[in-house]
Amino acid sequence: SATEPDGDGSGGTFGSAIKRGEDVPLLTGDGEYTDDISLRGMTHLAICRSDHAHARIESIDTSDAAAMDGVIAVYTGEDVVESGVPNTIPTAWDLPGLVQPQYRMLATDKVRYEGTGIAAVIAETPHAAHDALERITVEYEPLEHVTDPVEAVERDVPPVHDEAADNVAFDFELGEVDATDEAFADADRVASVDLRQPRIIPNAMEPRAALADWENATGKLRLWMTSQNPHLHRMLLSAGTLGLPENKIQVIAPEVGGGFGSKIYHYPDEAVTAWCSMQLGRPVKWQATRSESYLTDCHGRDHVTTGEIALDDDGTIRGVRVETHAGLGAQLSQFGTATPSYLYTTVLSGQYTIPAIHCRVIGAFTNTTPVDAYRGAGRAEGIYVIERLVDVGARELGIDPAELRRRNLVPPDEFPYESAAALVYDSGEYERAMDLALDHIDYDELRERQRELRDEDRYIGIGIGNFVESAGLSPSGLAGDLGAQAGGWESSIVRFDSTGSVTVLAGTADQGQGHRTTYAQIAAEELGLSVDDVDVVEGDTDRIPQGMGTYGSRSASVGGGSIARGAREVREKARRIAAHQLETSVDDLEFEDGEFRVTGAPDRSLHIQTIAHEAYLGHDLPEGMDPGLEETNFYDPENFTYPFGTHVAVVEVDPETGEIEIERYIAVDDCGEIINPMIVEGQVHGGIAQGIGAALYEGAVYDDNGHLQTRRMDEYAVPHSTQLPEFKTDNTVTPSPHNPIGVKGVGESATIAATPTMVSAVVDALEPFGVDHLDMPLTPESVWRATEGDQ
Ligand code: MCN
Structure with missing residues (x-):
């Protein structure tokens, strides 16, 4: 079928748990990250940042800093303005009525959040640059x-x-206000919840970094950076920020140590690094410290929400109404407007047939670090709301929460399903995944046991998180209609060389997801080769002409889809060469294990790697065929993919201490056809850890002065492995009809699912205390207070 990997040469690699080839250099210390790269004559940049949340800049005195040993130059925002470069950080998705204030590389007039960059020090060593920061004197007029x-x-x-x-x-x-009001008026019951989703700090293992090398002689900029999407960075840097044509910028993302969204965006800092190199004609390196990353990497979430659900007594959901204030921080970041608007509101139907939905989102500027997409981006926040609403609705009706979900699931024969929140879900078997998850814990028996334990003053809770996610935003026309500064397509080159090995050049950019392995699996499958025959290259705009990068769980479906299409075109060209040389027609050739064989005469055959050699000699090709064996593919899918699943958690809460113990955690995910089950499991594990982190531990805190209090790893609690249970993962497979290999994304699924699942479990445990919602993070103190009736 069109939705299955059609590697009819079957390398047998698609679907296998092949070990990640990329891990050997990473685990043995051979991986090269931006900070590992040194260039001759390299200088070091440190950025002077405001320690005020909101203030007018009265004056900046850089003379002492400039006079220090080892300091080469100190620049302020005025210097950038005077240099005449366009100096904008062009960013946000457009929205109707959007206010888009100016966003410069270094601030000149006002600082709008603690951490705003105001001056750049370039020195011979990183220490000299950082020491000089302390000698810059800034006079501020503080503002409220x-x-x-x-x-x-x-x-x-x-x-x-x-x-x-x-x-x-x-x-x-989004949605019909009148129809929703009517649904609410007609419904038997209405339940509501007021909730907050705290700010999350992304916590990539490698803080952001950039190394810029401007060549005066050629007028070309090479920029190594911790990027999830080098081509987008090239595009945004060139026109809006530096005023260079794209062919004069090379962006290279070497190894990148995690991103979780934070390395998608076009920040001022990397641009300043490039600009400084252009001023000095010397290479400039900037490496963020951990605290600097906490302060300046875009944060995630930050919603204050009122949600309502209208239900009939039989459990039918009639409507959902949501109003949320979304904190955007002090500047609009690249996806910072799309995340709380389009990505958030459109998943509010969750897995359910909800006839009427209305949502209002007020995007608010605050004197805080800009907010943008963090793993799950918008979908995580939206699914959290609908899952909390289903739980409070179940409580209101006295219906078991699994049963209420079941009664409202979109049935399998309703796909493609157009939700009232404007998405068309591609395919799904929601009940199958939910049943599988519930079977893992013997749900009905466990409910019984829960009741018995309550009689002994023990409080276990069962949490259920159903999710559906829009992954891999496409097609590009839709992205354009929605005001995106990006396309929904992806591009790749599949190239045989004359020795029969294959290079895949992909426009996505890995930060740990395992693309080098899974992309090799896709190409090897299509070409009947082993993964060892395939090299995968990403992250260099001079080697890979175009791309859109890695975010929104798009790489497997959009990037992988492009590679499969390119590999198929390569295979068909090879088939035509084989037919010519074997003196038969293309229809008389079978392809298996890389071999084209004449039907009925299996001894007459040619291997695709031999054909590759012939293709580059060009001695004996079909009439009119160009030599070579490679294809460039641009792939623009017709829709998102819609991964889904059910996660279930079992917790025990100690009302004396508020401690939560996670006893079981089950994740059933459906990401369509699975390229590599081990990598998918790894993605799910990481995602659960981050989802649990948000539910139980994490949250950026600002003090009364607008200072970020959580600015170090010992102040911001990401879960330790000892705080996490063993995860049980399982899958159902419902292929996406929208891409050539039937895959759906998986990179964000578990983060989206785990947060509502955990909150659902803890709140379920606290039912005897009359608690029907508790805001994150569910610290022992907040749980204990809730058991004491103090929420
Ligand atoms: N995969 C698969 N079969 C599928 C779907 C995916 O084998 N049916 C594989 C893919 O080939 C890829 C991985 O799973 O190797 C994730 O694929 P996909 O869901 O397409 O997501 P992306 O590769 O586009 O990665 C982005 C996604 C996002 S949005 C965040 S945030 C995130 C995540 O991936 N950040 C990560 N996972 C991360 N993992 C690591 N280690 N580090 C991050 O920063």
């Missing part, structure tokens, strides 16, 4: 600040940007 998105809009505070006097960047609505 605001860090909370509701207060930003409702309290009378000096605006973060003059252009948005009320701090509202956008006021976005």
